[in-house]
Amino acid sequence: MYPKNCWYVACTPDEFESKPLARRICGEPMAFFRDGDGVVAAVQDFCPHRGAPLSLGYVENGNLVCGYHGLKMGRNGKTHSMPKQRVGGFPCVKSYPVEERYGFVWVWPGEPEKADTDAIPHLEWAVSDQWAYGGGLYHINSDYRLMIDNLMDLTHETYVHTSSIGQKEIDEAPVRTRKVDGEVQTTRFMDNVTAPPFWQANLRSKGLPDDQPVDRWQICRFTPPSHVLIDVGVALAGHGGIDAPADKRVNSIVVDFITPETDTSHWYFWGMARNFSPDDETLTDTIRQGQGAIFAEDLEVLESQQRNLNEFPEKKLLMLDIDSGGVQARRMIDGLVQEESP
Template sequence: MFLNNCWYVAAWNYEIEDGLVSRTIINEPIVLYRKTDGTIVALQDRCCHRSAPLSIGRKEGDSLRCMYHGLKFNDSGKCIEIPGQDSIPPQACVRAFPVVEQNSWVWVWMGDPAKADPALIPPAVSLDNPDWIFRSGSIDYQANYQLVNDNLLDFSHLFYLHKDSFGVGEDWAHTRPKVTRLDRGVRVQRWMPDQPVPNHLKATVSVETMDLFSTYDYLAPGVMVMHSYGFPGGTVKQFEGQEPHGIHPIRHDVTCQSITPLTDGTSRYFFSWAPNRHALAGATDAQADGMLAIARQAFEEDRIMIEAQARVLDQTPNPKQVPIAFDNALSQMRWVLDKLINEERQPALQPVAAQ
């Protein structure tokens, strides 16, 4: 099951230029394009006549023409022209989806348009924010999106799966984070004292160890914004394990990530990562490029493992899985998503009152 009434990331905004872009979100094909004023349209990618994909059609001004039999649709999905036919049936239309371009992502609302509240868009950091040097990308997974969510909600795997790419210490497999329930997700925070300097920082700092602090909110349907900091040794004791404030970090980086379910068994993983220009260690384009290379290596390690996991699950439906302590955040996030999905379905389950 998928959550319908939420905002899904369909694309990076730089992916939507002059042409037509085909996407699939929760098993629904959509086509995206920019109008002449620069705003983005999201329509059902299926002509109402013979189900030809509109994404292989043609833009005509702010409208879209199907190149099978020539039906033309405006940006609200209404058919405005049928070649050789003056009368246009009112049912000749395709669904238009609410769409918002915000913080470098293109967000599409897949549920009830009347409930498409932009305030529900998870916060992220724009790629053009001058405080950061961003790099970005995306990866497709042959796996259900919940498996990718689970991976991002449990970092105890970092030492085993990413020891060489991220260069983290074994404490990641032993130090449990603080997990706080939010209305539409969870907050995960963790102090890691006296840690080896991560690989992406080794060329920019002179110390051999740091106190690391990370904090991220993970919000429905699968959006993470994480801030990571490096401080001099002893900082964790100074703040007694609480969130740091009023102190300048040696390093500070941010990553924005989103998991979009394409189909029941496929997902797209959008990611960005950036060093902060104002941290004591500074930031350069070369550092940002190096961080992207490390991220791609690590995320490929994730993809191989998660797709292998998905194949095993396909072969063994409903396997017995034993929870461990580090499953706290992912279990709570699954609970939040189940709750939202059940609330969304509830009106349809209510019996009709007798007249």
């Protein structure tokens, strides 16, 4: 269902500022906290004493304290102490490799000895002061691969997002899918079209006219295990489209980190990175609110889709040319899962 020897986005640091965070990832219950050195740690959310979730406790002097009987545990899953009890022989619970980078906490749910932080993708927009980022998190009750399908085939925008980013030209534009340097790319270009409301607003925010024809593009990039980054934008028509000068276009990167929770649920870290007006926090908030509303529409569709799939498990889904990106992504995922199988 999902590969484990991979880095997934687990959470953002603010989620465990005040208390440990419980999160199930790839079917494994984890508790996230900071140790005495301020470094992020993740251990199995299970107290070896009586099985209570460690995440119900608190952090004291860098140790995770069980909220049931006061057992204290370190970042390596080893029990340090417990009031008036001898706990030296307690078995360690599982600990997970974690890395805090780019404003996210990444976790490796698989074999710890195979974890290599160099495998975390480089995100230039997260380290450059020429870019701004705003995003959020949704918990979605659907197979995480349905979200990948959704993002690798943006045809649905015409029907799901009619009031924001959808337009009929998306249906009419040819789609090209290919594998490039270990990723699946799906591209769509629409020339001399009317900008939809979401992009009209972004044109205005950059001081560009919103009532002129534009050339629009969508380049979806899937990288294993479940990351999708989408280069999207519009440029005033006739200036080169995606290659137009910066003062004739407005473009962004739609950020999608999809982390499996169970076979039928996932965590969806969504956002948008832009390389214009990076210091305008009001614009960042406005885009975040608009994008959040758009993705909420996807949430409703995906959860309904999952319920239908649960009800009709014998039904075989049809594959069309517009599904090629999702199909290729699933093949890559299946290959990773097969590699990990005994």
